[in-house]
Amino acid sequence: VADARLFPDRPSAPGGSMNTDCRNVRNLLPMALLGEAESEATARIERHLSECAECRAESDRHSSLLGTLSATEVPDPGQAYWSTFLPRLRERISKEPVMAELPAKRREWAVAAAVALFLLGAAGVLTLKPSPRERSRMTLSFLATRTSPDTLRQALDEVLPGSEPMQPVGTGRALEVPGFVELQRALDSLVPPEEGDPASVADDLSPQARAWLLKALMPDRV
Amino acid sequence: MTSSPDRYERDLALVRRFQGGEGNAFDALVEDHRREVYRLAYRLLGNHEDADDLAQETFLRAYRALRRFRGDSSFRTWLTRIVLNLAADRRKWVAKRPQIPLEFVPEEDFQEPMPAASVDPIRKEVLHQAVSQLPPRQRETLILRVFQEMKFQEIAAVMGCTVGTAKANFFHALKGLRERVRG
Numbered sequence: 250v251a252d253a254r255l256f257p258d259r260p261s262a263p264g265g266s267m268n269t270d271c272r273n274v275r276n277l278l279p280m281a282l283l284g285e286a287e288s289e290a291t292a293r294i295e296r297h298l299s300e301c302a303e304c305r306a307e308s309d310r311h312s313s314l315l316g317t318l319s320a321t322e323v324p325d326p327g328q329a330y331w332s333t334f335l336p337r338l339r340e341r342i343s344k345e346p347v348m349a350e351l352p353a354k355r356r357e358w359a360v361a362a363a364v365a366l367f368l369l370g371a372a373g374v375l376t377l378k379p380s381p382r383e384r385s386r387m388t389l390s391f392l393a394t395r396t397s398p399d400t401l402r403q404a405l406d407e408v409l410p411g412s413e414p415m416q417p418v419g420t421g422r423a424l425e426v427p428g429f430v431e432l433q434r435a436l437d438s439l440v441p442p443e444e445g446d447p448a449s450v451a452d453d454l455s456p457q458a459r460a461w462l463l464k465a466l467m468p469d470r471v
Numbered sequence: 472m473t474s475s476p477d478r479y480e481r482d483l484a485l486v487r488r489f490q491g492g493e494g495n496a497f498d499a500l501v502e503d504h505r506r507e508v509y510r511l512a513y514r515l516l517g518n519h520e521d522a523d524d525l526a527q528e529t530f531l532r533a534y535r536a537l538r539r540f541r542g543d544s545s546f547r548t549w550l551t552r553i554v555l556n557l558a559a560d561r562r563k564w565v566a567k568r569p570q571i572p573l574e575f576v577p578e579e580d581f582q583e584p585m586p587a588a589s590v591d592p593i594r595k596e597v598l599h600q601a602v603s604q605l606p607p608r609q610r611e612t613l614i615l616r617v618f619q620e621m622k623f624q625e626i627a628a629v630m631g632c633t634v635g636t637a638k639a640n641f642f643h644a645l646k647g648l649r650e651r652v653r654g
Contacts, residue, residue, distance in 0.1 A: 279645050280638065283616070285623070314648060317598055318617050323513040326523070334505055335498060338530050345535065 270297055274304050278311050482546035490538055497537065501530050504550055507619065511551065514614045515558040517603070525561060529553050544628050551619070551629045555611055562607075594652070601651035609644035616641055 274297045280286040281294050298305045482503070488496035508529050513522035532553050540549060602610060608630065615621045615629065627637040 279642050323510045326519060335501055338501060338527055341531055342534055
């Protein structure tokens, strides 16, 4: 922030009418109240507040607001809750696929195999000539049943990290695999417009496979 | 949990131990971060059940992805990003449920008493409502800054924006609150 530009050296208007200084001060008040304004700006704000009753009142209101916010606390759920937190998590982790425990080298091979299987299957399905709806159903069935959903999810996490919430979209490795958007577009193209929703062709799948597919392929729809 | 250099180094050391095959290093990370993750989840979702579920899911996601964690950001930043993204996903699921942040669970639901509130309950309710009505990015920035006490640089890293944008979001959040509370 350019303090000199924001705080031209001129006195506040007498009687508390709003002027440029007032606007500048009010723009910087939140940062100043958090203690994050630069020292020179803070000094100018304090000087201005000592002369301007309206801005001083505004500062008090902001301060009160922040104070009230800070004073609200999340109730602690108690020791009984915390004592079960990690055991419950461990139980869920124990149900995770063995994939997560594999050494990196073996995991890479497993991922590569899963990706290859996925691409092979997709290519094979795409070259068939049944109806579009039938093809899309076959594609989805292939993805869900011929490959372990967990294994394939891991594979997608590796090569298409945009589908994972903790990684920004577009930071995936430069592998020769279809991008997420391309994958979606390809699936969309398999579904005739009048039938529209790719989700509908997954209706016949098992609930687990369907949930996984919807999450993996259409995160925006979930 | 703090974001001090010591904290950062300890987290990173635990992550490296986990990546080296020490499973109980992950337990230590959970122990260190679970309270803050729960509190953030509670602020974002507004009730104990959803906060618990989100906290568990956050650590499960972290467990799955931790072997690929490179340390480009701090573990805390990375974990917070998971919380925010999962919370955003969840809000899509429960869009029909209007209550959002800063709600207070009835005291009888907990074994420990609620902390004494030092603010006027009527105004507090108005404020809760006002916070829940803020646009998501502003609300998240406000929560991260005021309650998680994150610096704007860290907030920017969590939210994938510039420091200036994070500050602007905070400014507008506060301005929005002022207008809503004033009404």
